[in-house]
Structures are given as structure tokens and as C-alpha cells.
Amino acid sequence: MEPDLFTAAAEDRQEKDPSSSPLAVRMRPRTLDEVVGQQHLLKPGSPLRRLVGEAGGGPAGPSSVILWGPPGTGKTTLAYVVSKATNKRFVELSAITAGVKEVRAVIEGARRATGGFGRETVLFLDEIHRFSKAQQDSLLPAVENRWVTLIAATTENPYFSIISPLLSRSLLLTLEPLTDEDLRALLRRAVSDERGLTGAVALPEDAEAHLLRIAGGDARRALTALEAAAGAALAKHEAEITLETLEETVDRAAVKYDRDGDQHYDVASALIKSIRGSDVDAALHYLARMIEAGEDPRFIARRLMISASEDIGLADPTALPTAVAAAQAVAMIGFPEAALTLSHATIALALAPKSNAATLAISAAQEDVRRGLAGPVPAHLRDGHYKGAAKLGHAQGYIYPHDVPGGIAAQEYAPEAVRGRKYYEPTRYGAEARYADVADRVRERLGRGEQGGAPSA
Template sequence: MIHPNIPLAERMRPHNLDQYYGQKHLVGPDGILRRYIEGGVIPSMILWGPPGVGKTTLANIIANQMKVPFVALSAINSGVKDIRDVIDQAKKRQGTVLFIDEIHRFNKSQQDALLGAVEKGIVTLVGATTENPSFEVISALLSRCQVYILKHLSKDELIELVDKALEQDEWMRHRNVKVQEYEALLTISGGDARKLLNLLEIVAEGVQNVDEVIVTNELVKQVAQQNIVMYDKSGEMHYDLVSAMIKSIRGSDPNAAVYWLARMIEGGEDPKFIARRLLISASEDIGLANSNALLMATSCFQAVQMIGYPEAQIILSQCTVYLATSPKSNASYMAIKNARQMVQQTGNLPVPLHIRNAPTKLMKEIGYGNNYKYAHDYEGNFVQQEFMPDGLNNTTFYEPGNNARENDMRKQLQSQWGKKYRY
């Protein structure tokens, strides 16, 4: 069977509410949008949510089930003239729904062009945005629209979506695709249903000359990984030398570090390249054990840019010796490494409501900032509260290193947080 040109996500796009996945709070049996759609009258609205949760699909379903004229514009390539053309046509027919994808990309004049038609009911506006409409949609237009928040699909909903594609899509059935492990598919797609289905299809396409495609985590990672640019072998020594210098700094050997520095200088290495690597080392290998190391390396980089060789060699040597003889800690480096691994495992967990920013009325009404404790209102400018998303409560990424500065930090954290920081 010839592979269809239409992507799997588009082939699986729902055409009615019963086929739609997720957003039960809006389109479930008691959902407000279901009641509007089934009643045949909808208000102008802004659909706000992350990519791949069904904003465009929901707009299409509204048009299909209400059987009204439907016009779609993309804010990326549409202007005021396009908006006015749609409005002129809408005046000649009843009930036009105007869908604007990525409405946050419209500037003020483009959004202003919509105001009169929306207010008079000439068009019913359905805008889709991944950005906070409080910031990206002008207040006059926002006041004329209902804002509905679409949420990430749950793990079970995404798995069900994959299984449905395997069962219903003709090409996937022809390829006899079976999913043995879902974790890599879900993690790499980041909860985006469109990416999830298209990734599944890419994986299935990548396996050739088999009667059955078995999708595993390892297979998904192999197919989906980005190509790594390899250095030209003629430049291998270039990276070996700087690696030797950095490892000597990490090992607190200033003599070896300066030797490898001299080798690079004699070889005509770009001083800015060396200075950049010193900057990285100052943070990765020394970090909070000596915060002045990063300041030294930053000053070194700036000075090298200003004066160049031959004098730059003195500055590079000074910085190299300083870093090599500094106390060492990779605690900050390990903290972000461990945190990123957790993000890759758990995906985009929502920010707890009490620590979300709430500068607008809309955001306050939906609970942003509720019960947040302002640290400066408490003794010692500290009060215990949870800042992690649900599921990661009390997770520790940063473990202070064994040096004077971080030992003090460890004591401070333990006195503030108690058991949470019992290293």
C-alpha cells in the first residue's frame, strides 16, 4: 500500500464531539461548549492552551456540527485586508464562524479590525492561542469573547489515541504496527497529540522489510534523535587540547592546565575559544564553591576580546591558574542535569496555581496566585511552602558540595526546610 501524503495526525482528526479526545470540562456530557454547540448558538471565544491539545480540531467541529459558514485564517500570513474581506462576505450570509489560528500573532491594528464585526455579531470569532490572552489579545476584543482553557491530554488519553490510530488508520493497519512501549513516544512528543501521532508514523516508516513493526522505547529514540554534527577529524587535536586543559583545571593541577594552555596558544588557537571554555569550567567545575570564579572568567573573556594576542596570553594564564587552584564543586551542574532528566521523564507538568503570575483580572478569577505566601512578610524572609508541581513534591536536585561556602549553604537550607534538606 502506498503511503498517503496526509500526515497521520490529520487523517485521525476528529469530526464530531464524540470522536474528540480530552477537554471533558468543556465538551464532556456537562461541558459548557457541548451545551453551546448542541444548542446551535456559540459566543465568540478564545481557546487558550498548549500545542496539540485540540484547539483547531474543536473549531472545525463547531463549524461541522453547527453547519454554518466557516472561514479559517492564520495570523502568521493574514493581514487586515484578509479580515475585511471575510467580514464583507459574512455580511451577505448568516452566522459565519471566523477561526483565527495563533491569534496572539495579530498586532493591535489587526485585532482592532475584528472589533466591530464581533460586537455586531457579523462573525462569531473563534481564536486559538498558546499564549496568555491577557497579554496577547487587546482588552477591547478580549472583553467581547469568552476565554476557554484547554488542558494537556492525560497519559491515558494519549495512549488511547495511539491505540485508536493503530486500529482505525488503514496505512498503520497495513504496516501491522504494534506498540510495545509508550514511554518514549509520550516523552518526546511532550503531550502534543499532533506530534505524538506524527512521531508514531515516522517510526513506522523508518522500519523496512518486516512483516510487523514493534514500537519500543529504544526504536523511538533511535528514529527520533537529532543528528549530531561530528567534528572534522582534522580538528580533533583542537578539542583534545582544550579537553586536557579543562580536565587539568578540574583536577586542580595549575601546572598541567597552563601547559595545555601554552600548547593551544603556540598552535594559534583563537583566544576567544579558550576564554569561552574557561567560562564554562568556572561554572561547571567550581560553581558555588567560589562564585568569584565566574566573575573572573567573565572578565577574562571580555578582556581577551578587547586586546587579543600577544597580551591576551597573560590574562588567559591568570584565569587558568585561578580556576585550577579554586575549590571545586559541580553541585550546580548536577542540579540542572538531574532536573532536566526529571523534565524529560515527567514532561510539562503544570505550574501550581498559587505560584503563577496573576497580573490580570482573568488570571485572578481562575485562581492564579491564590494562597501564595510572600516570603518577606515572614520572620527571616522565609516561610515553608511547596513550589514544585504535583508529583514532584519534596524532590531534591541540588546537593551542596563539600566546601566551606556550600557547607554553610547546607546548614542554612537544613535550618529553613528541615527534613526536606537532610542530605
């Protein structure tokens, strides 16, 4: 059976027994006018309203939509509203668990539903950035032939995570984080609405303010915390959700995060950015959150190794060996002792001098190669260890650096297309100052001096 979360039977069950669904599901808007926030997408005549046929004459434009935005901003909600407004079947898949087989099954089911019952299908694909190129390719026939209305959600930049053919055939809508005012309206609606708590418990201002703080712009998180706190308050026969009850309910949950979800990447990103910013205390905070959430210590160690090269490089040549040693130690000892090793490495990296010169150097070199600035390898540098190489002029005239005083042979090494390019521009921070001096002296010996400049962007 294909995973259709909103078949007629499921909707009927929800209407007869609303309490069977989570509060976040029960409060899901049924029309675009009920959507909280995202007003830049909901203006009269907007592409989203045209998609649901509100601009006159039925849906217009691309039959596929990519929703890009932070978690809890309404991506699933908008997909559901589109299906309801256009009277289409709604089928949801998650790229975390689904593969090509599941996608093909949904597409085949959509073709049968269209041919047999005349009802089209909205396929909501959550976290599409988790799909490989081949998996995304499998969606193209359905999109091109309009067998389904594809609505794909992603928290990652779609220009980096979604294949160009799919992106070019879709309407890209960017969702913004919900404001406190948006969330306040949503919480108050959930407390009073018959689909929500029906006024069974009150939400005082101090508890409401705390909910807004812990929600962090995430509507789903806000409603989940509200539901848990309301349940606790009612269990204690309280007429309102006190701040004490709310804190007791969400205290431990606030530390936890889904290791397969968005918070996993948000906290990891914050750890690395705190190290990059040399804020050792903030870095230790995020490290502690990851440890307390049960994060795989090997994942943390891998991120530290990347940071050592990306953000520190030759400003402190010991940073990478420290991170690598930490990764090896973590693999051998595991938690809880691995926390000490990860702390050791995190502190060392956060307090190390910073340089992204190595990162910029390889990025600039790769960019030149992608632009076609490669050219043939100079003949004197080519392999000369085979019969006939000399006749081709390969390896002829090569100067062996070890035979030259100082070990630096002034000859052309780069292809002509990138001759004179300077990819490595060292900083004067930490140990890299010494490498900067060495690079200047070597370039002078090679006859390059100041020519060429930095590679163009």
C-alpha cells in the first residue's frame, strides 16, 4: 500500500476523533487564508495562489514546487493546503526512508487514480536534498508529463542540493522563519480552537513567552511543547499552563534533538561556526548539546577534522594532527570517556589562530579548472619512463630540483592557461606567517615574483 497520509478514510477518522492526531496536525491550516506567516507568498495574484487556481482559470505555471526554508515554517502545511484547494490526492514521502521503488509506486498509483477516477495527485516529498542525483532523476518523467504535482521540501540551498533539470521545471518558493507574532497567533488559536485544546486550559503570558523562546521560530516545536504542557497541566487538574509546569515538561526535551533531522545539522553547524569564531565557551556549549543528545562521537570527530583544515590550516599546523588523534581516540574508547577527548580537541581548535587560506586556494584552483583553464601539461613535466617518450619530447629539458643549489629549479610548472596564477595567499596569523615568507621567496626564485596576482573570481 502506498503511503497516503490524507486519504478520505484518514480524513474521516480525524474529523470523528480529532484527539487521535497530534496538535500540530490538528491545527494544520485548511486554506491559504489560515496559514500563519509567509505573507510574501500569500499576496493576491502570487504564484502560490495561482497554483491553487485563485487567480482565475485554474492552476497556472509549473506543476511542481520546491519549498525552501527552515524547519517548522509550514512546508508540509502548504503542500497539504494545495492538495485540498485543488481537490487532489495527497501522498507524502520522506527522502530519509523512501527510495526509487517507493517513488515509482506512488507515480504509478497517481497514473491509475487519474485514469480510473479522474483525480490528480499531489506528491509531497520531504527533505528532497537527501535524495541522490539518480533518485531525483527518477522524478523527472512524472514532473514533465504532469502525472503528479510534485511539492518538494528542503532545508538546504536547492541550487546546491537539487539537480538542475528538476529545479528548472519547478516553482521555487523561499519560506522565512516565523516571527514571534506569527507563533503567538498560532498558539492562541491552538488554545481556543475546537480543533485544538478547545479552551480546556489557559496559557498565561509568562508561559506563552517561554514557549516562544524555546520554539525558535519553529511552529511544529511550539505546538508540540504546548500539547505536552497542556497534557501535564490537565493531569494535575490545573486551569492554566503554569511556567513551572511548562519548564518541567520541556526541560529535557529542549536538550534532545533528532539525530536524523534538522536540529542535528543546526547544532553541528553552530559548533563549527563557534570554533571558527574562536568562541571556546560557545563551542563547548554546542559540543555538550550534541553529547547529551546521544550524538555519534565519530560524527563530531569528523566535523572537527574538517574544521582543522577549513578554518585553521597552516596558521597552526598542529590543529589537524590534534583533530585526527582525537578521532582515533574516540573510535577506540567511545562514550562517556570520549567526551573528554572531544573537549580537548574542541578547545584546541577554538583557541588556535585561524586561516582559511588553504580552503580559498583549492576553491580558486577548482574554479579555474571548471572554467576550462587547464591546458596540456608542459612537455618537460610529462612522464618519460616509457619507450618512445623522448621522441615525443616528453620529460626533455626537465631540471631536477635536487641538482640545483637551494633545491628550487626555475622552470615552468603550470599549464600555460593558468601560468602566473596565485592560488595560495597565506595570512600572517600564527605559524602561517612563516609559510607566507617561504612562499614569497620561492615565487621569487621561480621568477614569478608579484606577477599574476590572485586568481580571478
